Amino acid sequence: MSFVLSRMAACGGTCKNKVTVSKxxxxxLSKETPARLARLREEHRVSILIDGETSDIYVLQLSPQGPPPxxxxxxxxxxxxxxxxxxxAEKELKKAQRQGELMGCLALGGGGEHPELHRPGPPPLRAAPLLPPGARGLPPPPPPLPPPLPPRLREEAEEQESTCPICLGEIQNxxxxxxxxxxxxxxxxxxxLQVKKACPMCGRFYGQLVGNQPQNGRMxxxxxxxxxxxxxxxxxxxxxxxxxxxGVQGAEHPNPGVRYPGTTxxxxxxDCPEGNKxxxxxxxxFDQRLTFTIGTSMTTGRPNVITWNDIHHKTSCTGGPQLCDSSSFPSPWLLPFSPFLLWESPNWRRPPTTSSVCFHPGPDVFRLTNKNKKLQTLADLGVGGPSSFxxxxxxxxTRVQEELRAKGITDD
Structure with a gap:
């Protein structure tokens, strides 16, 4: 029988954000496997606090944590x-308790009713002074078993465990x-699972999700x-x-047979450990064709173009360029754009690329030039942070890993 409670019937208050559990x-869980608890907090963006307690039960409260929404x-x-x-954790605790009891019998050489637990070895040592548990390699006594739940709480826990989260009825087959x-x-x-190959409860994917990103791209x-x-x-x-x-749109795209322009x-x-992850x-x-799709550009309104597919990328180092004069180049998205931002340096050089765009060094301005080095426009270099990509x-x-996890892309 599980000792995890799903409602606050014993302690009062709302049950939607509270869980009761044996101490x-x-x-x-919190002492032996804190990493699993931390991962749950990170994945679901919640804090878990002890809101109350009795002699043998904790009341845990869950609260949203992190930036909205x-x-x-x-x-x-x-x-x-x-x-x-x-x-x-309850199963692991019971297993540890059983192992602790068995190891205690073997270490102490107890015979009693179970001679099969004896192992050949040196003769038993003489009695030694009493020492704290674990001081001579003996395992510490296991923690006491949790007390049984009150009947009403046990019935409520069983009822919720037998309810299907999809139809909200009793689980059939x-x-x-x-x-x-x-x-x-x-x-x-x-x-x-026919609609989406993921658990409706936790979102964990079963199988591999494949998108409709054009197959002729390179990363x-x-x-x-x-x-x-x-x-x-x-x-x-x-x-x-x-x-x-x-290229030309295929059968999986919005308008099969219609051409779409290339893009870079x-x-x-x-280049830190988390960034490399x-x-x-x-x-x-990208290999599962999930990074891009073909649709209507949210920036320009143009249809039948390659667009991002809800996996956000940082397309600028410091917030992105913001044109100071919109009339100087009314359609900047039509350029074969391949930006490389070079910091202020006396020995700057153009990156190895065939693109017609490069950036002049300097923290405040950059120059957009063509292959003949003719000046096309002058723009301020913005520092918009998150709102400017x-x-x-x-x-x-952390956020982008959550977006990837929603598409079944994880490191396990």
Whole structure:
């Protein structure tokens, strides 16, 4: 029987954001496997605090944490995930208790009714002075078993565990997903997985999601140790170029047979451990054709063009260029744009690229030139931060991993 409670019937108050749990189970989880608890907090963007307690039970309260907007059904999913984690911790606690009892018997050489537990070895030592548990290699006594739940709370926990989260009725022909261990009616989960191959409770993917990104694109990666991103000055920069030639839309696109223009996009990541982790995830997303799609540009309104597909990239180092005179170049998106931002340096050089665009060094301005080095326009270099798709943005690497996880792209 699980010692994890799903309602606040014993302690009063709302149950939508609270979970009650036996003290030994919570202490075991928070002390023995704190990383799993931290991962749950990070994935669901919630804080978990002890809101009250009795002699043997903690009342845990879940609250949204992080920048808005909060994920839809965030607290509901976080609460379900926490209950699952507590159940796993309870099983591990019981297993540890059984192992501790067995090891205690073997170490002390107890015979009694179980001579099969004896192992050949040296003769028993003479009695020694009493020592604290564990001082001579003996395992400490296991924590006491949690007390049984009151009947009413036990019935409520059983009732919720037997309810299908999809149809909200009693589970019929229960089917439990292999990775996350969430259970549903067999018919409900079969239909749900036909729509999206992910658990409706936690969003964990089953199978591989493939998008409709044009197949003729390339992802080019280089590293520049001299290019420094705000807030990551002690690291270099990872420069990602996505290059797509013109093509014709296929059957999976909005307008099959209609041509689309080519494009080049550039994005930046800090060359730090977390940035390289995101780079690996970006590669997986690109290989699964999830990074781009074909549709209508949100910036220009042009149809039948290659657009981003809800995996946000930092396309500028410091917020992105903002034109100071819109009449100087009314359609900047028509340029074969491949921006490389060069910091102020007396020995700057143009990056190796066939693009017709380069940047003049300097923190305040850059010059947009063609292959003949003729001046086309002069623009201010903005520092808009997150709102302009640039740095600094302290939570970007965490947010983009959540976006990737929503598409089934993870590091496991």
């Amino acid at each position: 030994p189970v919570w202490d075991f 909060a994920p839809p059904n965030g607290l509901y999913l976080a609460r379900k995930a926490l209950k699952g984690l507590l159940k796993e 229960a089917k439990t997903l292999e990775k996350c261990r969430h259970s549903f009616c067999e018919g409900c989960i079969t239909r749900a 080019l990666v280089s590293k520049d140790a001299t290019l420094l991103l705000p807030s990551y000055e002690k690291y270099g920069t990872i420069v990602i170029q996505y290059v797509f030639p013109p 996009r550039v994005a930046y990541l800090p 995101v780079l690996t995830l970006f590669r997986k997303a 640039g740095y600094p943005d302290p939570t970007y690497l």
